[in-house]
Amino acid sequence: MNVPFRPITRVLEMIQAIGLDITHMYEDLVFVESNAFILRMEDRGEDVTVFFNHESEEQSRLLVLEQLTSAAKEQKLKITCGGTFEMVPREDEQIDIRFCETVS
Numbered sequence: 001m002n003v004p005f006r007p008i009t010r011v012l013e014m015i016q017a018i019g020l021d022i023t024h025m026y027e028d029l030v031f032v033e034s035n036a037f038i039l040r041m042e043d044r045g046e047d048v049t050v051f052f053n054h055e056s057e058e059q060s061r062l063l064v065l066e067q068l069t070s071a072a073k074e075q076k077l078k079i080t081c082g083g084t085f086e087m088v089p090r091e092d093e094q095i096d097i098r099f100c101e102t103v104s
Contacts, residue, residue, distance in 0.1 A: 002045070005045050007046075008025065010075040010077055011039060011048065011075075011077070014072050017074065018067045018068065020033050028040055035087065037056075037064060038050070040082065047080065048079055049079075049080045051085040051099055052064070052083075053086075056084075082101050082102060083102040084100045085097055085099050085100070
């Protein structure tokens with residue numbers, strides 16, 4: 001079974017499987033309640049990258065990554081940790097998202 005490009009239904013089911021909800025989507029980004037992490041849907045439908053809030057604790061990241069990886073398998077998705085992100089308010093009341101991607 002092929003995974004479609006930007007498989008939002010599968011991502012939604014994966015997020016709900018770990019007891020969370022999606023609060024917002026913008027293009028390839030999926031924002032999850034509490035802003036503990038953001039998901040980015042990649043060019044291949046099955047590939048999803050997770051970025052953790054830069055303020056989160058390492059132990060919490062590992063636990064969430066484990067939960068996401070397990071739930072992703074049920075949806076035929078593959079989770080990769082991409083690094084961290086920071087939400088920075090702008091003067092025009094918008095928010096910039098700054099990613100600090102892990103170098104492998």
